[in-house]
Amino acid sequence: MKKLLPTSTAGSLPKPAWLAEPEKLWSPWKLQDAELAEGKQDALLLSLQEQQHAGIDIVSDGEQTRQHFVTTFIEHLSGVDFDQRETVRIRNRYDASVPTVVGAVSRPKPVFVDDARFLRQQTKQPIKWALPGPMTMIDTLYDSHYKSREKLAWEFAKILNQEARELEAAGVDIIQFDEPAFNVFFDEVNDWGVATLEKAIEGLKCETAVHICYGYGIKANTDWKKTLGSEWRQYEEAFPKLQKSSIDIVSLECHNSKVPMDLIELIRGKKVMVGAIDVASHIIETPEEVANTLRKALQFVDADKLYPSTNCGMAPLPRRVANGKLNALSAGAEIVRREILSKS
Ligand SMILES: [Zn+2]
Numbered sequence: 001m002k003k004l005l006p007t008s009t010a011g012s013l014p015k016p017a018w019l020a021e022p023e024k025l026w027s028p029w030k031l032q033d034a035e036l037a038e039g040k041q042d043a044l045l046l047s048l049q050e051q052q053h054a055g056i057d058i059v060s061d062g063e064q065t066r067q068h069f070v071t072t073f074i075e076h077l078s079g080v081d082f083d084q085r086e087t088v089r090i091r092n093r094y095d096a097s098v099p100t101v102v103g104a105v106s107r108p109k110p111v112f113v114d115d116a117r118f119l120r121q122q123t124k125q126p127i128k129w130a131l132p133g134p135m136t137m138i139d140t141l142y143d144s145h146y147k148s149r150e151k152l153a154w155e156f157a158k159i160l161n162q163e164a165r166e167l168e169a170a171g172v173d174i175i176q177f178d179e180p181a182f183n184v185f186f187d188e189v190n191d192w193g194v195a196t197l198e199k200a201i202e203g204l205k206c207e208t209a210v211h212i213c214y215g216y217g218i219k220a221n222t223d224w225k226k227t228l229g230s231e232w233r234q235y236e237e238a239f240p241k242l243q244k245s246s247i248d249i250v251s252l253e254c255h256n257s258k259v260p261m262d263l264i265e266l267i268r269g270k271k272v273m274v275g276a277i278d279v280a281s282h283i284i285e286t287p288e289e290v291a292n293t294l295r296k297a298l299q300f301v302d303a304d305k306l307y308p309s310t311n312c313g314m315a316p317l318p319r320r321v322a323n324g325k326l327n328a329l330s331a332g333a334e335i336v337r338r339e340i341l342s343k344s
Pocket of ligand 1: 213216
């Protein structure tokens, strides 16, 4: 990106109410078959337009074609039985009924490549595409085949790499892997989490990002956050290894969070997508609040490596609120951009 402080979102944006029930995760589709396929494309166009109207620089599909950031990808793979369900604890936080890995996993055909190609046709702006990371994928499944979290993560990393290479060929500029699990399983992150992530980005020439957050603004996550104490130092565990990794960008939750901003120093040299929008609140930030968070981050990341963003996806928020937050992000970034340019 040549533009200073290019803005983007961490991922999902609300879907229109005619496509899926609003303000809900795993919201069922309201359309079927050919109408659903067309509805998803229309929603993608709307989401793109809303980002453009808000002045977002790096745009995305707003995850309009997927029900959930992990589940939808896994649904397209073979080796996973969605009818055979087991209850597991997701990221040590809440119980969920999840599908079972019953055989060798593989990707019979591309998952999001057609959607990415469609988005590419609509805009000349840089586009970012989100995929789940290997560690977060295994944490959303019951495994009765490999019986090893590490082995399954390596298999998913290979599959993700296939998908990522095709997304790159479709014209995606930044491929992002969502790894909220990096904030929970510290030993595994260092043993094989970052290594499997590097496998997923192997051979890519486009830019790559990892998004590590404290989750959507849902109750299970906000309750968990209350147990984390006055300082959230989880990033400290994965950052040293990520700093040495080949990943280009690290996307973080910063605004209204108890993450000490100086932890960003540990990934010096990386580009940092700084979350300057709280996705767990319906209150729309003022541009000045956004600017304040960005100014704090600038103490620890060079201006040419700072990418203003949201803390996480905004799928569970009302559309009006999400759009307000996109506008605030743009306006806040513009305040700081002007400050930097007036000094140089
Ligand atoms: Zn997130």
